[in-house]
Amino acid sequence: MAGLEQAAPNTGRVMFESEEARRLAEQERVARARRRQELELQRENILGQRTSNAGRRAALEAALKQIEAEIADLG
Secondary structure, X not given: OOOOXXXXXXXXXXXXXOHHHHHHHHHHHHHHHHHHXXXXXXXXXXXXXXXXXXXXXXXXXXXXXXXXXXXXXXX
16 A cells, blocks of 8 residues: 655645545544653653652663653654
C-alpha cells in the first residue's frame, strides 16, 4: 500500500488517498498522544517522591531515566 499519503502542495500537511488511511493515521496520533500523557504523569509521580533509602532512590532514578527516554522517542 505504498503511496497512501503525500504532501499537500504549499501547506506542509499530509493528504491521504483514502479515508481509511486518514482514520488510521488519526488513531496512531491519538495513541501516541495518550502514551505521552501517561509517561508525563509517571514522570511527575516519580519526581514527587522523596526517599532517604539509597536503593529506592536508585530505582526511582532508573525509572525516571527510562521514562524520559521513552518520552524522547515519542518526539
